[in-house]
Amino acid sequence: EPEVTQTPSHQVTQMGQEVILRCVPISNHLYFYWYRQILGQKVEFLVSFYNNEISEKSEIFDDQFSVERPDGSNFTLKIRSTKLEDSAMYFCASSFRGRDGELFFGEGSRLTVL
Amino acid sequence: AQTVTQSQPEMSVQEAETVTLSCTYDTSESDYYLFWYKQPPSRQMILVIRQEAYKQQNATENRFSVNFQKAAKSFSLKISDSQLGDAAMYFCAYRIWNSGNTPLVFGKGTRLSVIA
Numbered sequence: 283e284p285e286v287t288q289t290p291s292h293q294v295t296q297m298g299q300e301v302i303l304r305c306v307p308i309s310n311h312l313y314f315y316w317y318r319q320i321l322g323q324k325v326e327f328l329v330s331f332y333n334n335e336i337s338e339k340s341e342i343f344d345d346q347f348s349v350e351r352p353d354g355s356n357f358t359l360k361i362r363s364t365k366l367e368d369s370a371m372y373f374c375a376s377s378f379r380g381r382d383g384e385l386f387f388g389e390g391s392r393l394t395v396l
Numbered sequence: 397a398q399t400v401t402q403s404q405p406e407m408s409v410q411e412a413e414t415v416t417l418s419c420t421y422d423t424s425e426s427d428y429y430l431f432w433y434k435q436p437p438s439r440q441m442i443l444v445i446r447q448e449a450y451k452q453q454n455a456t457e458n459r460f461s462v463n464f465q466k467a468a469k470s471f472s473l474k475i476s477d478s479q480l481g482d483a484a485m486y487f488c489a490y491r492i493w494n495s496g497n498t499p500l501v502f503g504k505g506t507r508l509s510v511i512a
Binding site: 384 | 500
């Protein structure tokens with residue numbers, strides 16, 4: 283069964299460093315998302331992406347964040363200069379349809395900023 | 397802004413028994429979707445069940461069913477004949493119904509333990 287895969291599963295970085303989290307969505311999906319979950323808190327929407335551009339983004343997704351689909355298969359989230367408060371689990375998701383399509387989630391990438 | 401509230405951080409149930417997880421939400425919209433996602437330990441979230449707000453009939457998927465009370469903005473999940481594999485974090489989520497690519501809004505989750 284096709285799955286969304288994410289790498290790395292866990293990354294530890296120093297404050298101020300750049301981090302790239304990678305996702306491979308399900309191959310025939312058209313809509314892509316990043317969510318994050320700070321430990322003990324709710325899963326929060328970061329950004330959605332369709333047709334090679336951002337569809338919607340939350341207040342969390344500031345200028346430090348960017349997304350890219352560089353090669354038609356990967357979907358990446360870049361954090362330019364990490365802060366302590368960026369420590370969280372980051373989930374990638376994809377769907378075939380936008381409006382009512384089921385979102386398929388990856389296992390998440392845990393980011394720890396020291 | 398839409399919000400989703402799960403008031404039970406943790407629940408437990410005996411194997412083969414029935415458990416109900418609560419979820420309430422706040423929205424001014426009339427058309428939307430509601431979801432329950434399951435996240436087993438160290439695994440990705442998977443969709444358990446979905447309800448369209450315009451449908452009066454409660455959704456059912458095998459042992460999983462919902463009690464959707466639109467006026468009360470309540471969307472509880474009932475798991476019948478609980479199995480050890482049902483142990484997981486359960487997230488209630490809301491999504492507005494429109495033509496765009498709108499995000500899911502999640503609750504904080506309920507951790508369900510199943511006791512053998």
